[in-house]
Structure formats: structure tokens, C-alpha cells
Amino acid sequence: MKRFLLIITIAFSTVCFANAQKIGYLNSENILNQIPEYVIATQNLDELADSYKSLIEVELGKVDKLYRNYQNNKSYYTASQKQSKENQIIEAERAVKEMQDEYFGEGGVMAQKSEQLLGPIRERVQAAIDTVSKQRGYQLVIDLAVVTGVVYLDDSQSLDNEVLKILKQ
DSSP: OHHHHHHHHHHHHHHHHHHOOOOEOHHHHHHHHOOOOHHHHHHHHHHHHHHHHHHHHHHHHHHHHHHHHHHHHGSSSSSHHHHHHHHHHHHHHHHHHHHHHHHHTSSSHHHHHHHHHHHHHHHHHHHHHHHHHHTTTTEEEEEETTTOOOOOOOOOGGHHHHHHHHOOO
């Protein structure tokens, strides 16, 4: 009997505790897209990325031309000339790969530029989310931009509008 009462008490406490937690949600993508500075910064980043992609495509075209030239003329080359041309193609491919890493790698130009332009905006958004969450007493806030499979949302728990109000102040 004591065991049964203990189990019921624990179950009741768990249910009460679960009900006491306040959960809200927001869509950070929607919030960011309503911030003009963010939209402009992402457009600038897209343009920069396109220009770097164009440079890389030009270099890849050069590598392709070297390879096609080699394939068309390799029957005329001596063994040492073949080796030299193959090394030249490999080196050109390696240079293109390094260029890609320099522009688009983890610590590359695009990552640095993104952090420079978008980092302060993301920090402002996070500060606004923190403020709203604390004011309304939320223990958990879910970002719908990264969560999939949500089947029901109560609009009264959305923090989007309140976060946007704080950001516009």
C-alpha cells in the first residue's frame, strides 16, 4: 500500500511539474527576414558568393581545358611529358580546391564576412528572445525554423510579434 501511494505521489508531482513549465515558440527565419539590415546583408553575401563562384568556375574551365588538351595530344607526348602534363593538371585542380576552401571553407572569406555582417544582428535577435522569454516566464522556446514535424501550434504561445516589437525599438 505504501508503495502504491508513493507511485501515485510521484506521478502526481510529475504531472504538476510538467504543467508548470511554460513552452513557447518562434520562427527565427521569419523574424530575421523582417529585419531590413538582415535582408540587405544576406543579399550582399549572396552577391559576393556569386562572384567567388564565377571566379572558381573560370579556374575550373582552365583545368578542364588543360585536361582536354592533354587527352587530345597525349599520344604525341613522351612518358616524361605525360607525367609533366598530368602533374600540371593535378596542381591546377589542387589550386582550384584551395581557392574554394579560401572562399567557402569553414574559416574562409564567406564565413568571416557572414559573421561580420550577420553576427551582430543574430545577437540582437537572441537578446530580444531572451528578454521576451524571461518576461513571460518561458522555460523552453522552440525555433520552428530548425524543428520539423510540428503538428499543432497554439498561436497564443508564439513569440514572433513580441520579439519583433523589441527589435524595432
